[in-house]
Amino acid sequence: MATNKKRFMQGNEACAEGAFYAGCTFFAGYPITPSTEVMEISSSRLPKTGGVFIQMEDEIASICAITGASLGGRKSMTATSGPGFSLMQEGLGFACMAEVPIVIINVMRSGPSTGFPTGPSQSDVMQAKWGTHGDHPAIVLIPASVEEIFYETIRAFNLAEIYRTPVIVLYDEIIGHMREAVTIPQPGEVEVVNRVKPTCAPSEYKPYDTTLGDIAPLAAYGEGYRFHVTGLYHGADGFPTNNTKLIEEAGQRLVRKVEDNKERIWKNEEYFLDDAEIGIFAYGVSARSAKFAVRELRKKGIKAGLLRPLTIWPFPDSAVDALAERVKTIIVPEMNLGQIVHEVERVARGRCEVKGIFRVDTEPIKPAQIIEKILGNGPMPSAPVSPTDSNMSEMLIERDMLDG
Amino acid sequence: MSYRYELRFTGSGGQGIITAGIILAEAASIYDGKKAVQSQAYGPESRGGASRAEVIISDEDIDYPKATSIDAMLALTQEGYTKFHKDVKSGGIILIDSDEVKDVPRGDFKVYAFPIIATAANVLGKVITANIISLGLITELTKIVSHDAIEKAVLSRVPAAFLELNKKALHTGFEKGATLAPLS
Numbered sequence: 001m002a003t004n005k006k007r008f009m010q011g012n013e014a015c016a017e018g019a020f021y022a023g024c025t026f027f028a029g030y031p032i033t034p035s036t037e038v039m040e041i042s043s044s045r046l047p048k049t050g051g052v053f054i055q056m057e058d059e060i061a062s063i064c065a066i067t068g069a070s071l072g073g074r075k076s077m078t079a080t081s082g083p084g085f086s087l088m089q090e091g092l093g094f095a096c097m098a099e100v101p102i103v104i105i106n107v108m109r110s111g112p113s114t115g116f117p118t119g120p121s122q123s124d125v126m127q128a129k130w131g132t133h134g135d136h137p138a139i140v141l142i143p144a145s146v147e148e149i150f151y152e153t154i155r156a157f158n159l160a161e162i163y164r165t166p167v168i169v170l171y172d173e174i175i176g177h178m179r180e181a182v183t184i185p186q187p188g189e190v191e192v193v194n195r196v197k198p199t200c201a202p203s204e205y206k207p208y209d210t211t212l213g214d215i216a217p218l219a220a221y222g223e224g225y226r227f228h229v230t231g232l233y234h235g236a237d238g239f240p241t242n243n244t245k246l247i248e249e250a251g252q253r254l255v256r257k258v259e260d261n262k263e264r265i266w267k268n269e270e271y272f273l274d275d276a277e278i279g280i281f282a283y284g285v286s287a288r289s290a291k292f293a294v295r296e297l298r299k300k301g302i303k304a305g306l307l308r309p310l311t312i313w314p315f316p317d318s319a320v321d322a323l324a325e326r327v328k329t330i331i332v333p334e335m336n337l338g339q340i341v342h343e344v345e346r347v348a349r350g351r352c353e354v355k356g357i358f359r360v361d362t363e364p365i366k367p368a369q370i371i372e373k374i375l376g377n378g379p380m381p382s383a384p385v386s387p388t389d390s391n392m393s394e395m396l397i398e399r400d401m402l403d404g
Numbered sequence: 405m406s407y408r409y410e411l412r413f414t415g416s417g418g419q420g421i422i423t424a425g426i427i428l429a430e431a432a433s434i435y436d437g438k439k440a441v442q443s444q445a446y447g448p449e450s451r452g453g454a455s456r457a458e459v460i461i462s463d464e465d466i467d468y469p470k471a472t473s474i475d476a477m478l479a480l481t482q483e484g485y486t487k488f489h490k491d492v493k494s495g496g497i498i499l500i501d502s503d504e505v506k507d508v509p510r511g512d513f514k515v516y517a518f519p520i521i522a523t524a525a526n527v528l529g530k531v532i533t534a535n536i537i538s539l540g541l542i543t544e545l546t547k548i549v550s551h552d553a554i555e556k557a558v559l560s561r562v563p564a565a566f567l568e569l570n571k572k573a574l575h576t577g578f579e580k581g582a583t584l585a586p587l588s
Contacts, residue, residue: 291467
């Protein structure tokens with residue numbers, strides 16, 4: 001049970017603890033490395049505390065089950081990794097469209113396809129935003145430590161409840177399987193938000209009635225409120241509509257309810273940015289490498305600083321905008337072949353250099369790579385590769401975004 | 405003056421390498437009140453394949469969670485030793501299983517050799533205790549955690565039926581480590 005005792009735990013364990021703290025009482029999933037521990041812990045804890053755990057036949061069923069459970073009034077989540085996350089995309093779109101609060105944990109591993117199951121990666125950052133089709137809202141949180149996974153999982157549930165929308169927590173295998181000390185707060189110490197429920201009579205209830213705001217109260221099935229839920233565009237009563245005006249309004253509103261509130265959803269950490277001439281924009285485990293690099297560079301008198309988003313979607317435009325205004329260069333290290341670097345370039349609009357450091361050999365980006373990129377001009381030398389080091393080879397993929 | 409102490413344990417899957425890393429990090433973090441991060445790299449197999457655990461211990465927050473310049477390394481297999489000893493820093497120490505690691509390259513580090521797995525099998529009667537004997541040896545050789553902390557951490561992580569066995573394994577490591585001299 002939750003006590004204020006410091007515990008040494010794994011990232012995936014902190015995720016499950018965060019979910020329980022936030023009031024999650026329903027988990028449906030299909031096991032997959034490197035997220036399985038979230039499911040294992042849920043399977044042993046939820047049934048003992050009045051919750052429900054179901055191992056589903058696959059990930060499509062899993063996301064559908066948690067969407068249904070959430071409509072039944074339970075805070076619900078699933079946990080998966082790349083291949084499972086791909087399967088969940090249709091259900092994710094349905095939950096966006098039907099405006100159902102759910103939380104999806106995606107512990108990123110090397111892909112595409114089954115890739116390298118135990119190998120870390122940060123290559124689902126764009127999929128988390130654009131994986132499901134159609135214009136849709138996306139809230140994606142990206143913690144960088146075991147303790148932060150605990151708190152960001154709570155925040156994910158809160159945001160899902162507030163905005164009536166799916167929230168994704170993305171972290172890489174390193175953070176998911178890493179262990180650090182976490183002090184679990186007592187109930188009440190951290191804010192937990194519950195969805196707004198209707199106060200009108202069941203006969204008056206319209207699940208998508210937005211006359212009072214973009215986010216309508218959500219009734220729970222089983223409490224006397226009968227309503228229709230569909231992935232088709234629908235009117236205030238939830239039934240499908242062909243009315244083009246209603247379709248446009250609903251489509252605009254879906255995206256707007258997150259877009260208009262992005263200042264409330266954004267969360268960034270700034271590290272030595274005040275006088276920085278070189279900014280590093282990094283997330284997840286790569287941000288930990290960047291912090292190490294910033295400290296070493298500062299010792300050499302180089303004014304480097306770090307901007308680290310904890311919310312990767314909606315993209316932190318204003319923080320990157322301010323950074324691009326005052327630094328000469330922004331370095332973007334990511335464990336993929338260049339994804340978020342394009343968002344940084346979009347916001348920077350040519351006001352500063354934007355350079356990526358990319359790595360896909362399932363090893364983290366080393367602080368030395370970032371330091372050398374900043375100190376040296378031109379391509380940095382690759383680490384020596386031993387011919388026998390097949391799976392641990394120090395293959396380094398690096399590209400200068402402006403020259404490239 | 406702040407410090408960052410890095411350890412890497414290598415072996416093959418199923419030897420309890422990652423468990424040893426967790427126990428050491430927990431000893432430092434929970435029982436000695438230091439900061440610690442434990443991470444791991446392993447293959448898809450549940451047995452066999454190269455396995456490694458890394459532990460960083462510091463008096464301040466640890467950002468980069470992986471080893472950069474290793475203070476102490478454990479190698480229970482030749483593969484682990486050959487592949488990873490180059491990251492050990494000047495003056496660092498390496499503990500090897502003397503039966504498993506036969507090809508011992510020279511370097512600017514101290515190599516300690518002990519028949520860890522044979523001791524686990526023949527003295528303790530359970531080969532699975534090799535990781536706990538290793539923890540005793542590493543604790544004695546590095547002094548990075550206290551005897552009290554590592555013992556509490558070991559006992560909190562093993563099944564009740566095996567408390568005495570593991571305690572004995574740990575103390576065997578302490579005793580052997582106290583008199584072990586580096587290879588010249």
